[in-house]
Amino acid sequence: MEIKEGIFYTESHEWVKVEDNTAYIGITDFAQDALGEIVFVELPMEGEEFAQKEAIGVIESVKAVSDLYVPVGGEILESNEDLYDAPEELNNAPYESWMIAVDLADESQLDDLMSAEEYENFCKEEEE
Amino acid sequence: MRKEKDLIFEMSKPGRVAFSLPQDELEEIDLTDEIPAKYLRDEDPELPEVSELEAVRHFTELSTRNHGVDSGFYPLGSCTMKYNAKVNEDVARLAGFTATHPLQDEKMVQGNLELLYQMDQMLSEITGMDRFNMQPAAGAHGELTGLMIMKAYHKQNGNEDKNEIIVPDSAHGTNPASASMVGFKVVEVESNKEGLVDLAALKEVVSDKTAGLMLTNPNTVGLFEEDILEIAELIHDEGGLLYYDGANLNPIMGQVRPGDMGFDVIHLNLHKTFGTPHGGGGPGSGPVGVKEELVKYLPKPLVEKDGAEYYFDYDLPDSIGKVRSYYGNFGVVVKAYAYILALGAEGIKQVSEDSVLNANYLKEQLKEHYALAYDRICKHEFVLSGKKQKKNGVKTLDIAKRLLDFGVHPPTIYFPLIVDEALMIEPTETETVETLDQFIETMIQIAREAEEEPEKVQQAPHNTVVGRLDEATAARKPKLRWKSEK
Numbered sequence: 001m002e003i004k005e006g007i008f009y010t011e012s013h014e015w016v017k018v019e020d021n022t023a024y025i026g027i028t029d030f031a032q033d034a035l036g037e038i039v040f041v042e043l044p045m046e047g048e049e050f051a052q053k054e055a056i057g058v059i060e061s062v063k064a065v066s067d068l069y070v071p072v073g074g075e076i077l078e079s080n081e082d083l084y085d086a087p088e089e090l091n092n093a094p095y096e097s098w099m100i101a102v103d104l105a106d107e108s109q110l111d112d113l114m115s116a117e118e119y120e121n122f123c124k125e126e127e128e
Numbered sequence: 129m130r131k132e133k134d135l136i137f138e139m140s141k142p143g144r145v146a147f148s149l150p151q152d153e154l155e156e157i158d159l160t161d162e163i164p165a166k167y168l169r170d171e172d173p174e175l176p177e178v179s180e181l182e183a184v185r186h187f188t189e190l191s192t193r194n195h196g197v198d199s200g201f202y203p204l205g206s207c208t209m210k211y212n213a214k215v216n217e218d219v220a221r222l223a224g225f226t227a228t229h230p231l232q233d234e235k236m237v238q239g240n241l242e243l244l245y246q247m248d249q250m251l252s253e254i255t256g257m258d259r260f261n262m263q264p265a266a267g268a269h270g271e272l273t274g275l276m277i278m279k280a281y282h283k284q285n286g287n288e289d290k291n292e293i294i295v296p297d298s299a300h301g302t303n304p305a306s307a308s309m310v311g312f313k314v315v316e317v318e319s320n321k322e323g324l325v326d327l328a329a330l331k332e333v334v335s336d337k338t339a340g341l342m343l344t345n346p347n348t349v350g351l352f353e354e355d356i357l358e359i360a361e362l363i364h365d366e367g368g369l370l371y372y373d374g375a376n377l378n379p380i381m382g383q384v385r386p387g388d389m390g391f392d393v394i395h396l397n398l399h400k401t402f403g404t405p406h407g408g409g410g411p412g413s414g415p416v417g418v419k420e421e422l423v424k425y426l427p428k429p430l431v432e433k434d435g436a437e438y439y440f441d442y443d444l445p446d447s448i449g450k451v452r453s454y455y456g457n458f459g460v461v462v463k464a465y466a467y468i469l470a471l472g473a474e475g476i477k478q479v480s481e482d483s484v485l486n487a488n489y490l491k492e493q494l495k496e497h498y499a500l501a502y503d504r505i506c507k508h509e510f511v512l513s514g515k516k517q518k519k520n521g522v523k524t525l526d527i528a529k530r531l532l533d534f535g536v537h538p539p540t541i542y543f544p545l546i547v548d549e550a551l552m553i554e555p556t557e558t559e560t561v562e563t564l565d566q567f568i569e570t571m572i573q574i575a576r577e578a579e580e581e582p583e584k585v586q587q588a589p590h591n592t593v594v595g596r597l598d599e600a601t602a603a604r605k606p607k608l609r610w611k612s613e614k
Contacts, residue, residue: 036525037600062599063525063542065301088604 001123002029004095008110009119010071015095016113023072024098027059030123032094035061038087043068043079043100050076050102052109057099059090071113074105132594136176136186137610146180174612193593195537201563203490205509205540205552206300206348208378208400210483212463216403219466220459230454234439241438244455245431247415247465254468254476255377255394256387257417261426262456267375269451270395270414271306271342276448277393277418277425278340278369279310284446287367290339294363296325298348298544300375312339319546323349323502325359334362340369344376345389346507348544350487350554352380360390369393369422374414377401378556379484379508382477392419402464413460427451482557483508486564490555493568497575501547509554511547522578522585524549529596530577530588534570 003009008016013031017024032038040060050056050070057068078101083089089097104110114122159168178186196202202209220226228237248260264270275293282290293307294315304314315333320326324347341363345353353359360370372391378401386394398413399406406412418426428447429440471479484507491510495503498512514524528538528551540552555564577584589595 039600039603060603062603064545088600 001033002095003116003120003123005116007095007116008071008113009116009122010069010113011122012069012071014069014071016071016110017098018104018110021104022077023074023102023104025071025100025102026098027068027090027094028119029094030126032091035059035066036063037061038090041068041083041087041090041099043081043083044076046076046078048076049074052106052112068099070100070102072102072104072106072109074102077101077103133186133189135610136178136183137174137612139178139182139186140176142177144177144179146178146183174614195535197558200535200537201555201559201567202537203539203553203555203567204537205350205511205554206375206543207406207540208375208397208508208554208556209406209537210378210400210403210556211558212403212405213467213470215470216463216466220462225459225462230458235437238438240458241431241440243462243465244458245433245438247461247468248431250465250468251396251415251417254381254385255372255374255396255417256385256389257391257394258387258420259423259426259430260415260417261428261430262413262415262458262461263427263450263452264395264414264416265452265457266399266412267373267395267397267414268302268306270397270416271302271371271373272309273414273416273427273448273451274371274393274395274418275306275310275312275340276451277416277422278371279312280425280446280448281369281422282339287339290337290367292335292337293339293371294330294333294341294368296343296347298323298546299342300344300348300373303342303373307342319347319349322504323347323351323546324353325355327355327358327362330359330362334366334368336366338363338366338368340371340392342371342373343391344373345386346376346379348376348552349502349511349547350376350506350509350552351502351504352507356389364390375400376508379480379487381480382473383480387419392422393417398460398464403467404460404463411457411460413457413464415456415461429455479557480508483555486555486557486559487553489561490553490564490568494553494571497572498551501550508556509552511544512551512553513547514549514551517575517578517585518549520578520582522582524551526585526588527551527574527578530574530585531570532589533591536567536570 013028015026015028038059038061042058044056050073052073053069055067056070059066059068080099083099197209197211224239228240244262251260252258264273291313292315293312294317295303296319297316298319307314317333318326318329345356347353363370369392370390372386372394374394374396377396381401394417395414398404424444424446425448427450428444429442431438432441487506487508487510491506494512499516501511501513514527524541528541531538542550543552544550574585
């Protein structure tokens with residue numbers, strides 16, 4: 001299982017990459033492996049605003065339908081619409097396939113997230 | 129082994145027909161005079177051209193490819209795939225039922241009304257509720273109806289700010305979906321290590337905003353919620369209502385009653401618990417029952433009795449209205465009515481006892497070979513985890529596919545979500561010990577294969593008409609119909 005350095009992680013297996021003031025959000029390798037082959041995604045509209053940890057989208061795999069939670073609150077700047085036609089990219093390259101870009105409203109919310117090392121330990125515990 | 133079959137379109141030979149029409153006595157008309165040109169097609173439709181015998185053979189052969197309870201074991205957890213006795217079909221086909229029309233005068237269909245009235249009473253007796261309405265056409269429809277009743281109740285009592293429905297994380301997906309459809313906010317509550325609702329976690333989410341709690345008991349992992357009385361008190365103290373999802377009534381029927389546990393609203397799945405066909409075998413039926421204080425919100429009409437005469441009562445000003453045309457899937461209600469009468473009070477008890485016995489027998493025999501999610505006495509179903517096998521690269525999906533090779537419908541898999549690699553098994557009461565033993569033997573063989581020759585399981589099924597289907601591509605790029613190459 002791949003865990004990338006230098007980005008943030010959540011307990012619900014999303015990753016967050018911050019560039020300038022924009023938070024790019026996707027799902028981790030652990031998440032895509034647990035979900036199995038992803039066949040459909042539903043993402044929020046540009047301009048919608050969400051609070052931290054709110055469910056903002058849906059990920060459907062051959063196994064189950066799961067919610068996507070937003071790790072940091074703010075306005076949706078963009079949804080990655082390429083994923084509508086190619087949801088399999090979430091399986092193929094989870095860390096390259098960002099799902100939404102959020103205007104980071106409150107930087108302190110990043111403190112609630114895990115580092116790569118913390119996330120690795122968290123996943124180990126989950127496996128047991 | 130049977131081969132993959134041509135589509136009927138692919139069997140087509142130009143000019144081959146299965147009919148012969150008499151010479152037309154009417155004068156030919158020019159369609160373009162009658163119908164605007166844009167609605168007319170330029171070419172003939174490409175319908176299959178086959179002989180009558182070819183058509184009959186084609187569809188007869190296809191019909192034998194169904195797997196149903198009549199053809200083999202079907203331990204699909206949470207679905208209660210029990211045998212549907214044929215005598216109930218006979219009863220539902222009596223002319224007095226089939227030859228009546230829903231708009232017929234009440235005086236002419238007194239027998240039908242009497243049946244609905246008695247069914248209401250019997251279901252109330254079994255569940256401890258006060259009144260039932262048979263309109264909802266299936267389980268989720270029953271949930272929607274029940275939640276609409278809860279909403280109407282809070283609204284009329286001036287509690288419109290009660291807008292949260294609490295749902296356990298093990299719940300059927302329809303529960304949160306139905307609550308959202310009715311405009312409630314869904315609040316999830318965690319299960320504890322024993323697979324039951326975590327009381328401490330529940331206390332944290334209950335508030336003056338709580339409109340109600342939706343629960344199945346026994347719950348989705350097949351365990352009885354022992355704290356149900358305390359749970360009910362918690363919700364009621366905040367003015368909330370308790371909704372009982374009747375999906376899992378089978379193992380407690382005739383033993384304990386949801387009404388006595390404190391539930392205010394309930395739906396039943398006649399096509400699970402009360403022996404009527406399930407899924408493609410026929411329409412469902414999801415009657416909704418309520419306690420006295422909620423009767424006035426039930427869908428209308430209700431069947432009432434005046435002296436010796438039955439009639440439809442539409443005079444229910446607080447009713448949420450109709451949720452389906454006429455009176456629900458009446459034929460299904462007839463079958464369930466016949467089922468209840470055939471069993472009687474003692475038989476109903478035996479059903480629940482045997483369903484629990486069968487499930488526990490399977491669980492005890494299989495727990496050595498598969499990880500058991502919750503090792504304690506279960507009710508009608510139990511949840512195994514494929515995590516032992518996963519270490520060898522064999523996933524639960526592979527185990528399910530391998531079962532097809534043995535003519536068994538696989539259990540529910542990857543549900544409930546709170547168990548990793550879940551296999552949810554519900555044998556029901558109608559299986560013999562020989563069938564259960566055969567299933568145990570098969571499951572043990574698959575566990576052994578997973579260890580010794582994992583590829584065999586990973587590549588299953590081997591004996592079916594088609595091998596492993598590419599479900600991901602089927603979902604991503606579905607081909608929903610045949611298209612000609614022209």
